[in-house]
Amino acid sequence: MTVMWTVKVIGMGLVALSLSVELLSRLLRRLRPERSLNEVLFFPSEMACVEHIFTQSSPFSCFCSLPHGVETSFSRLLRHIMSASSTLDLCVFAFSNMDLSRAVLALHGRNVTIRVLTDRHYSAITGSQIGVLRKAGICVRCDVGSVHMHHKFAVVDGQLLITGSLNWTLTAVQSNMENILVTEEPDLVRPFIKEFHRLWTHNDPAH
């Protein structure tokens, strides 16, 4: 009887232990969410060849005079933009950077849905890429509700926020002290998605 008792207690103990371990590991998985991406990029960026980001080839297959195979703030920024697979919502004050324009056109060519909201005065500056994007069939709206539409943010696939002080110009990338913050933190991404939607609707030319 005592032996049976001991066997029963040990058996129940083992069952309880294995159940607890399973429960605990499930709990841990729930409580430790996947770390979301948080990255800060500073500018001016080093100059380096970015051809391979567009052609998805080896960094050394291009023979231009710029350094090759160097990861820079600008190449990181380009990669984040080019990571879009379904949507790119862009809200930018000044847009004249040819590489950034090429990235947006490449995404358009891959059937990524692109919406561009920009400042009505700055859309006409020398070298502005807004006309180029429009001609390619990308939907562009100009802000009419403020002195300046001074945002410089993009939302990739409704999940990744790219925002900061950097306008999408060559001077900003190569000559100014600037910052770009890249985050997937939902508390930060959600308000920007909501604001983009508000501004996009507000600036619908049909209204």
Place this chain on the structure above:
Amino acid sequence: MTVMWTVKVIGMGLVALSLSVELLSRLLRRLRPERSLNEVLFFPSEMACVEHIFTQSSPFSCFCSLPHGVETSFSRLLRHIMSASSTLDLCVFAFSNMDLSRAVLALHGRNVTIRVLTDRHYSAITGSQIGVLRKAGICVRCDVGSVHMHHKFAVVDGQLLITGSLNWTLTAVQSNMENILVTEEPDLVRPFIKEFHRLWTHNDPAH
């Protein structure tokens, strides 16, 4: 013997249970870190009286013509700046907003250590508060290493990052579409602290 056995098993079970509960609750506290602050503010801000933020009085004790007791993007921004208790590192392209200048001067009066880094050209624009801050004894440095020092960020007490598209001007606050992101996320705050330190050292006039 069997009764003793049962009592012992139940006793040991109770001890094991209470130990497990204690262990589990400690584990939960460890794994669920304090949620860090993440806030996004959009501008233009509604106009409202902010006098009470400076005087720490009732919002209704001021008799100016602006609405009272209204929380706005600008009042939130002011509160975050005014929350500084030890340091404020400010890196801003254009600074002409009188209320923001008043906030910085108030912190200076409370012995908060303030460092201001600004653009050398924009420090001399009409209404610039840079001269006012300098005259009050606040340490200001002008960037000499780039076309424009285009950042618009502040770090409060080495913990809270305030960054975005918004220059510290009246037009930015009242008339432009702008954003400000406020975060305590260490992965985002740390790089800005490091960059401030780099720029501050780089622009030391003694070098």
